[in-house]
Amino acid sequence: MLKKITAKITNIVLGILVTVYIVLEELVWENIAEPVYAFIHGLAILQNAEAFIERLNRHVVLVFFLALFTQVELLGIFALKLIGTGKVIAGTTLYAGKIPVAAFTFWLFRISKAKLMTFGWFKRAYDFIILIIEKIKASAIHQSIAARLKAVKEWLKIRLSPISQYIRKFIETLRRPRAFDETN
Secondary structure (H helix, E strand, O other): OHHHHHHHHHHHHHHHHHHHHHHHHHHHHHHHHHHHHHHHHHOHHHHHHHHHHHHOOHHHHHHHHHHHHHHHHHHHHHHHHHHHOOOHHHHHHHHHHHHHHHHHHHHHHHHHHHHHOOOHHHHHHHHHHHHHHHHHHHOHHHHHHHHHHHHHHHHHHHHHHHHHHHHHHHHHHHHOOOOOOOOO
8 A cells, every 4th residue: 555655656756757857848948948059059259169168178178067057957946946936937037047058058068078078977977867868758657748748739739820820920910011101
């Protein structure tokens, strides 16, 4: 009996954690942070920064990356704490505010990954995190919740389609050049 209760509580906690992970990955990363990352990566000024970072000592890169990474993660945890305590607007605002810093940190990781992986402990930690993410994504609970969220997303897409079309038409109307009235 105790094992069944423990298993149910564990499944509920895992379900909540997986749902939060999927929402953050799907909504925040794919729809917001990834475009910000692409924008940041495309900035001409950062091409010079990439060359500069390539010349830096691996220890300097590690300290800079860890400082940014720690800041981003702490901001995310604090934002989720605010949301969890009912301060949804403040938490959401804080979470949205950390996205450019997270995108910059991700950009820094991408361009300095080879240097960072020269630290054995860093490579082991990275490989461990990737292993955990792969296990989460392969789990039945993740696949079940992802399928449900996908169905909800499609349902919302259908329900919000008329509103989306109206907004699109409205924006097109605003973009059209207007002929000036000769009488003015």
